[in-house]
Amino acid sequence: MDPDVLASISHDDAEWAPVGKALAALRATSTQEVSAAVRVAAELGIPVVARGAGTGLSGGANAVDGCLVIDLSPMNQILEIDVENMICVVQPGVVNDDLKAAVARHGLWYPPDPASAPWSTIGGNVSTNAGGLCCLKYGVTRDYVLGLEVVVGGPAGEYGTVTHIGHRTTKGVAGYDLTGLFVGSEGTLGIVTEITLRLRPARRxxxxxxxxxxxxxxxxxxxxxxxxxxxxxxxxxxxxxxxxxxxxxxxxxxxxxxxxxxxxxxxxxxxxxxxxxxxxxxxxxxxxxxxxxxxxxxxxxxxxxxxxxxxLAYPALERLSPVLTEDVCVPRSQVPAMLAAVVEIAERHGVSIATIAHAGDGNLHPLILTPPNDDAARVAAQAAFEEILARAIAVGGTVSGEHGIGLLKREGLHRELPPPVLAMQVALKQTLDPLGLFNPGKAI
Amino acid sequence: MDPDVLASISHDDAEWAPVGKALAALRATSTQEVSAAVRVAAELGIPVVARGAGTGLSGGANAVDGCLVIDLSPMNQILEIDVENMICVVQPGVVNDDLKAAVARHGLWYPPDPASAPWSTIGGNVSTNAGGLCCLKYGVTRDYVLGLEVVVGGPAGEYGTVTHIGHRTTKGVAGYDLTGLFVGSEGTLGIVTEITLRLRPARRxxxxxxxxxxxxxxxxxxxxxxxxxxxxxxxxxxxxxxxxxxxxxxxxxxxxxxxxxxxxxxxxxxxxxxxxxxxxxxxxxxxxxxxxxxxxxxxxxxxxxxxxxxxLAYPALERLSPVLTEDVCVPRSQVPAMLAAVVEIAERHGVSIATIAHAGDGNLHPLILTPPNDDAARVAAQAAFEEILARAIAVGGTVSGEHGIGLLKREGLHRELPPPVLAMQVALKQTLDPLGLFNPGKAI
Missing domain, CATH: 3.30.70.2190 (Alpha-Beta Plaits)
Known part of the structure; x- marks a missing residue:
């Protein structure tokens, strides 16, 4: 693959998140290809980084050195729309807005709507448990994922094993909720190659x-x-x-x-x-x-x-200068205090912060704007970023509402989670991916 | 403890599920007591079976031989109702209907409503991911659990470690979804001692x-x-x-x-x-x-x-004879075929089956009625039970919609889940409970 092309699919949209040098990339067109690639990667000890449209804002899809990038965006087929059961089955590369339009033609509605919906893929939405504008009443991506086809390794068998977790029914408690565990896991437990989604009737x-x-x-x-x-x-x-x-x-x-x-x-x-x-x-x-x-x-x-x-607020600001994007979520009653804190932190660090927010969810996106090629401004921006995370934790909030941990929030995550919980997280990762092959160094 | 009392809190409401002989029972009144009991049990190698009101229908709360039963029903305090953030924090022994009444006084609503709501506890509801009547529009228990205080062991530290998973915010993707993993895990990963629930505005x-x-x-x-x-x-x-x-x-x-x-x-x-x-x-x-x-x-x-x-249908039938309760869930479009199959299976096995169903969810509860002390009838009932499970799986359904696997559905679970998924389930259990102390032999 052309080095420029390889570089272009080696990162997502997170500002200043470190990008490693990928060894190669696969533009996957089928589950079988993903399975074969993971099997070979495991034999060679090469880490695997899955990606969709690359609209992520935490660096979760950034290449790590010596990895194989698996681009799932060519797997963009809607495999089934089951009107009677109000579900659909899609490949991970289907763009969110394309899915919305397709199910609307059957009188159905897929509610999760991240602001990136015109570009971001359902696979990417699943990997970060994306939210969006209508979460307040209709929930986030995890609330709509009934089942997943996944390429996994470890206890499931040889790396590259393809299996199905979850169900096609609206309810189900047969075994631990592996589906919920994979949603939001940023590709660190395996690679999602097919998604079964719950839909709702279209609004009248x-x-x-x-x-x-x-x-x-x-x-x-x-x-x-x-x-x-x-x-x-x-x-x-x-x-x-x-x-x-x-x-x-x-x-x-x-x-x-x-x-x-x-x-x-x-x-x-x-x-x-x-x-x-x-x-x-x-x-x-x-x-x-x-x-x-x-x-x-x-x-x-x-x-x-x-x-x-x-x-359009995020791309509009991104046109003007590099943007470091926050994604803290606080209890709703703390929204006024948190907004005041953002203003105060911006002033104290001498940085410019524009704010958009899913305010009803308590999910704030302060956007830290920085003049290009200004190292001092970058240092100030990163200090403000960490301070906003600390303040969110202090008022009972979390460092990420919907963008994921990726690379940018790892320190914040360690500040947020109690040590026993972090240890449980690490143990789950080691159990399901004992070779540490899937998107290493991300999410936890 | 009086042997009769111990026996009476050694089982739930599942017909014909095996009940072991407990060594002792603790009526827990605080997290500290639960923590201390788990620590001691781990030192002595004694399994721990947690329970609430005992309204379960799969044997998930049945004692295993030589275990310590921890009865959480005395921990029945509503610790906090946070109206501004529409959340509440409760102990596991709070009865579902008591919680509904308490939050209603603040103009709020806790939707999950298993038919057992007048008796069953929130802790029990969490352990089976209980559903109920209004799931079709408003989802199941997991959709309302934001965070949990849990007593755990293994990677989290010494058995008896108390920690908090999840969050108090409406959204959050900081790390893997441990909360969702614990909901529906039937006490096999640790003991839930406090629950943070999302609420909704009361209906007008x-x-x-x-x-x-x-x-x-x-x-x-x-x-x-x-x-x-x-x-x-x-x-x-x-x-x-x-x-x-x-x-x-x-x-x-x-x-x-x-x-x-x-x-x-x-x-x-x-x-x-x-x-x-x-x-x-x-x-x-x-x-x-x-x-x-x-x-x-x-x-x-x-x-x-x-x-x-x-x-009242379930207790009304239970008055008349032993009832073996099914809980299959099938895609909605398969409800007519599944109901026909139940009729046919009942006739062929010569058993009497009354059916209630959350029909809109595809979640059917065929109730197999058996004359007491009739071994032949019991054998026929159990054969019909397994056949209904097999039929549900065959039409794309699951063996349990909302009651859990417990003891009665373990064979069905093994028929339903692909071997790689079963292996992942077992690996998760071994990772989070390496001593196999928490409710061994249940759920998976």
């Missing part, structure tokens, strides 16, 4: 959007807490700060006004009059928490533009 | 009930498939056959008419007019599939009586 009405503009990040955080306190459960409750709105507007000219310090976007899919009542109550909660203004959007195009802005 | 309106009476089990099964095909998602879709209805009526005199071969009960909680429309559509789906009659219940008392009958 377009959801309602409520927008609120706030004079400060912290007031927007107060509104998030107020919505929960009022017993409201939007499908999404997203936050964008002024820097994010401005960057998207400068790039895409969607006609957004960046006149507030922060916007909150709520989406409500309860149908009919009840949905209208919930939307009104959400707008009132925004106002009660100090919004400059809040309104139920009656313009579908405007609502779409706002959610598009949310999804 | 009483749900609607749709009732349909069918001339045969299979036609009721057809109606289940029709409901799914029409994109309807009731919170519950329950089936009772005539034998169940009759047994409940004879016992409780609720005024039920057992004039049909099977009843379907659907519960719909979509609010407002949309809910009414879904209820009407559900009744139409019942009629289209061949119901004798179908109606949206306008009488809340009648609806409650019907769901009460569903919950």
């Amino acid at each position: 009405e377009a959801p309602r959007t409520v927008v609120g503009a706030f004079p400060s990040l912290v007031k927007a955080g107060d509104a998030v807490a107020a919505v929960t306190r009022d017993g409201l459960l939007p499908t999404a409750l997203e936050l964008l700060d002024r820097a994010c709105l401005q960057a998207v507007e400068d790039w895409k000219h969607l006609g957004l006004e960046a006149d507030a310090e922060a916007l909150l976007l709520a989406q409500i899919d309860t149908p009919g009059e009840s949905g209208q009542a919930e939307a009104t109550a959400t707008a009132e909660a925004f106002e009660g928490a100090g919004a400059l203004w809040a309104a139920v959007s009656t313009d579908e195009q405007e609502a779409e533009a706002l959610f598009a802005a949310r999804r | 309106e009483a749900p609607r009930t749709v009732v349909g009476a069918f001339p045969s089990l299979v036609k009721a099964g057809d109606a289940v498939a029709a409901v799914t095909r029409d994109g309807l998602l009731p919170t519950a879709l329950e089936l009772l056959d005539r034998a169940c209805l009759q047994a409940v009526e004879d016992w409780k005199h609720l005024g039920l008419e057992a004039d049909a071969e099977a009843l379907l009960l659907a519960q719909i909680d979509t609010p407002g007019e949309s809910g009414q429309a879904e209820a009407t559509a559900t009744a139409e789906a019942f009629e289209g599939a061949g119901a004798l009659w179908a109606a949206v219940s306008t009488d809340e008392q009648e609806a409650e009586a019907l769901f009460a009958a569903r919950r």
Whole structure:
């Protein structure tokens, strides 16, 4: 393989995560090829790093020195859509939005929607247990994975063994939940070559959007807490700060006004009059928490533009400078305090931080922006990054809500987990991958 | 401890599952006591069997010879209800219905509702990943467990080590999903001493009930498939056959008419007019599939009586004779075929089978009724039991939807899981419990 091509598929989208020098790459087109490659790699003692579209933000798909990269993106077939049972079976390289579109044609819905959905693959989503915008009401990737075909080694048999974990039924407790264990394991326990997903009926009405503009990040955080306190459960409750709105507007000219310090976007899919009542109550909660203004959007195009802005915030900022992406998750009640901490940490380290957040989940993505080729700025950014992790842990949160540990969060993980839990994690890895062949040095 | 008392807490509610002779029992009142007991048991090489209310139906809580039984039911405190974050922290001995009532006072809802909810404990629910009536829309116990305090050994340190797995946030991917692994593991990986649960806002309106009476089990099964095909998602879709209805009526005199071969009960909680429309559509789906009659219940008392009958079916039958309880789960589209198979198997083996089912989940509970002290009948019942398991596997189902493997389903489990998966299961057990101390011989 051309060295430039090999280099280009040797990393994901994480800024400053170390990238090793891969020995070779396989663009896999079948489970049999993956199985054969893993068997050979085991014989030669070569580590194996699986990847999809490479949109990861923690370095989980970065090559390690001397590894074989297995690119699963050519395995992009939807193998089955079973309408009667509301499930589908897909290869790992299927792009999230392509799956959504395909099942929608059968009146079905696949809810998990990371902002990367137009590019990221279901295999990658499974490897990080990706979340997205509608987790608040509809959960994360793990909640939709019923079963997996996996290429494994160790206790399962020779490396390269293909087997099926989980089930096709909606419930099942036959044995330990291996499926849940593999979801979010970042390719460190084996390689996922097929995924059986639970689907839901498509929604019968377009959801309602409520927008609120706030004079400060912290007031927007107060509104998030107020919505929960009022017993409201939007499908999404997203936050964008002024820097994010401005960057998207400068790039895409969607006609957004960046006149507030922060916007909150709520989406409500309860149908009919009840949905209208919930939307009104959400707008009132925004106002009660100090919004400059809040309104139920009656313009579908405007609502779409706002959610598009949310999804485009990360690439819009990435156009401008290297972005170090945070992914802390804190208890919802701690969102205002955590947002205040981010502002304070940015000021103290002299770094620029733009914030987007799945605020209703307590999942914040402070984006640390750094001028290119500025070593001092990079050091400051990395110090701010670690400090945000520490603060999230201190308020009862976690270092990763949905991006995974990869390479960037390994220190944070060690700070977060008690030593007995870390020891259990390491023991599981050693048990299921005794040769340490699958994506070594990642996730734990 | 009095030998009669010891014997009485040495088994759960599974018929004909072997019960060993326990050496002693501890009625635990704190995590510290559990930890100390596990430490001592490890030093003496004594196996430890944890239990709650003993409502299990697979023998998972049955004593093994020479074991220490640890009864967690005295640990029945709700430690925290965090309204802002919609979570609670409870001890394992809290009864499911008591928790529901306590959080309801704060406008919150804990959805998982096994039919045993008036008696079974959250710890027991966690150990089997209990389901219940509203799984169809709201999932099972695992979907609500965010974190656990566990008493463990092996890689975590000395047996008796207390640690915390999981998180308090709504999302989190820091390390492998140990929490999901412990849920449903039937006490074979450690002992759960504290549980952090996700809650939902209480529903704002009483749900609607749709009732349909069918001339045969299979036609009721057809109606289940029709409901799914029409994109309807009731919170519950329950089936009772005539034998169940009759047994409940004879016992409780609720005024039920057992004039049909099977009843379907659907519960719909979509609010407002949309809910009414879904209820009407559900009744139409019942009629289209061949119901004798179908109606949206306008009488809340009648609806409650019907769901009460569903919950009481198992104890009502248990009053009459020993009951061997099935718990197979099949793809929804296979429900009619599976119901037909149950009828055929019952006839061929000359056994009496009453059927209740979480039909919308494909989770069937054929209840095999046997005259007491009739060895030939018992042999026939057990043959029918194994044949139902085999048929469920053959149509793509699983041997246990929500009761767990315990002792009764071990053969079925070995038929269901591919050898590599079984080997991975065994390896996980050996890794996390190298002394084989926690509930040996169960679950896998």
